[in-house]
Amino acid sequence: MFAFAGIWDRWKGPSGKLVETCSILTTTPNAVTSAVHDRMPVILDRDNYDLWLDPGMRDVAALSELLKPCDARLMRCYPISTRINHVANNDEECSAPVELAQIQDRIAIRSQIVVSRWYADRIREGYQPHPRHWQALAKLARVSEPSRFSHSGS
DSSP states (O other), X not given: OOEEOEEEEEEEOTTSOEEEEEEEOEEOOOTTGGGTOSOEEOEEOGGGHHHHHOTTOOOHHHHHHTTSOOOGGGOXXXXXXXXXXXXXXXXXXXXXXXXXXXXXXXXXXXHHHHHHHHHHHHHHTTOOOOTTHHHHHHHHHHHSOGXXXXXXXX
């Protein structure tokens, strides 16, 4: 279990309506998170929860010390399903490890679809690929979208 450092405020908006806002603070990434992003949430050490939550705390230097990247040795990194990308999915399967091969296969298929669509669009615009490229294009088409290509040449 861990806690992110966050801030919140309650204020009156221009219309006079009470507005509550919050934000999770970020910092430079540690060795684990730098592979996937250029920043990471500030993860508080359990011993510092009370200090962070103390509304009377005014020691800026002490609070600044808490805003450093979490020790990478306390974290682990593994591939998870793309289910996490959809807000409707809110279950344990979102964070369950998946085989990297499954992810690579999905990426490869999506890449093939993008390439095949690009070539199909160029062909419809009159582009004529080199004859030896047709074999590769036919392979892409079989894997992704066979109906997008038609070729009457050699």
